Amino acid sequence: MNLSNIKRFWISFVLAIPMLIQMSAMPFHWMMPGYNWIAFITTTIIMAISAAPYWSSAWAAFKHHNANMNTLVAVGTSVAYFYSIFAMFTGREVYFESAAFVTVFVLLGDAMEEKMHNNASNALAKLIDLQAKDAEVERNGKFVKVPLEQVKVGDIIRVKPGEKVPVDGVIVHGSSTLDESMVTGESMPVTKKKGDDVVGSTINTNGTFTFKATKVGSDTMLSQIVDLVKKAQTSHAPIQNLTDKISNIFVPAVLIIAIITFVLWYVFLGATAVNAMLFAVSVVVIACPCALGLATPTALMVGTARSAKMGVLIKNGEVLEEVSDIDTVVFDKTGTITVGKPQVTDVVGDQNKVLTIAASLENNSEHPLATAVVKKANENNISLANVKNFAAIEGKGVKANYGDQEAFVGSERLLEDISISREMKDQAAKLQKEAKTVVYVGLGKEIIGLIAIQDVPKPSSKAAIAELKKRGLKTVMLTGDNENVAQAISEEIGIDQVIAGVLPTEKAAEIKKLQNSGRTVAFVGDGINDAPALSTANVGIAMGSGTDIAIESGGIVLVQNDLMGVVRALDISKKTFNRIKLNLFWALIYNTIGIPIAAGLFMGLGLTLSPELAGLAMAFSSVSVVTSSLLLNKTKIAGTTA
């Protein structure tokens, strides 16, 4: 018979009502006429409809040398039921109600747990539902609506006000304000114009624009997010190894405890066989390890889905567990603490000459500072010269032949074998104190000028650092920049410690050093050269605007390029992990207290559990664990409203 658990529950419940009436009438010494027969018939139906599936599943498991919660339910109900039949025909007292009520309560637990489990996994389904169903694509010069699956990379797509952006792409025409909250968690709409990236499933609010599709199908950001969340939800937290170990031996152990309970009462304490049996059955029923098994997966599921909604993607349960030990957060400077779009603020020396040489060389480089220099040259209408033998000097700068001399542009690490005038040196120090990065421009063996470049901190950086400090975390900034510049920025946003002048390849080593000094480190970064540091750190937090390799190496990915995300990531991870611990503690306590009570250990205090009460307690424990996990949806996280 294919009935859902909830239907089975209602049928069984209605059938159990006569026994309920008899139970409550018991204290008044009233006996229902023909009670034994009524109980026998209704219980038999309940067993056939509701308990039989547990019996058959338990039997199949038994043949596999497996025992599980079904084994306990099956043993408990069948012992009570078959004993009662025997008792009925030999004129003894019957216990049909025990078998019936245990079944009813177990079913109630199962049905409620199923419902809540569905609620918990719903969040993910909602994410997938965000996707637009169709798109207006240009075909033969006209815009036509096509289903989402037919959109290809390179298609030109039009989006009208109020519509969803169907896939990821770059705006080619028009501008608009977009609501990206579903992907980034940021509630403020963002203005986008030609050349800006748009993300699939975000909502276009006021303007019409056309964009070129760059990512479709499973490559889109939303699909990637859904994929990450799915993996996280099914992942293991190391703390679960404990429950795995327990669950392997738990059920057989409970069966043995039940037998011992029976023997102790019957053989050594002189109880009647019937009472000893009732104690044993109670032990079997209350011990169902459901709550233990549900504790971690349900909390993981709710926690990771909630964080995804806030733009924080947690890769797995292991990361969650690591976060709770973090005491130091290390930030990369450029692009993480700062905006990552440096601008030239001062040029020292012959303006034209310095910029011409610098820009001509830097035009071949992809370094963010190089982009700033070239941009400045363009603004000043400086025409660039061709250079020969261009070469990058790892971590220091670039050099090339300019005319018949060797020219170079780079940091002060280049200065080792080059002479520099005292005046230049003073100028450089002054600029650095203003939090500006100084680039030296040289020709031949001489420094001919300086270019000061500034990269301002993101507006949210200061607040985020303050929040982290409030949580007792030490904040560290790691940068390849000069000490003076780094100090100036760190003072501005309130960072505890600065490690400056670090070569890109040394970042991971610096993290290692901190770890060796006994610290548990989270590293926040975004660049290709951050990948080793992200993997070395106990927890790697990658900025979503970063490169794919950085995202691959991080344990947590922030969709939004904002340091408040770090605070949120740490908050939600800690809360989820604490919830897992609470759940496990609760589930374990439940069994460690429940089993002795059921075994009749506290009978002297008048505290006993009949099998049907044990069944109710068991159902309640699973439901309470799932409820506790669902409550994670309501906890307060920095920067969000419930």
Place this chain on the structure above:
Amino acid sequence: MGISQIITLVVAILLIGFILWWFFGKHQEAVGTAAVEQGSQEANIVVKGGYSPSTIVLKQGVPAKVNFDMKDSTACLSHVVFEQLGVNKDLTKQKVTTIDIPTDKKGTYNFACGMDMFHGKVIVK
């Protein structure tokens, strides 16, 4: 101590011994292989009180499907979770649930029920 008590004690000890041997002793587990035909392979797992067989061996490089045939109506085995693949499927929605297994590289994919009480694995070699 009466005769019935002594019998009970003996039976109880025997029963405990049996439980220990049956659940913790070493027992051979069945291993299933997939049927390969026309460039694809398929394996079936019956879900009833566990997974039979609980170990499936697949060939590397041939697209593979594993079918879970749900024959258990209790909540215990209602979901199957492949942790490494990020798959969490409800088996009760349809009779047979098919899951695609990537076979591009060798390895083992573990699967378990939603509460991590029952385990099985798919080996690609």
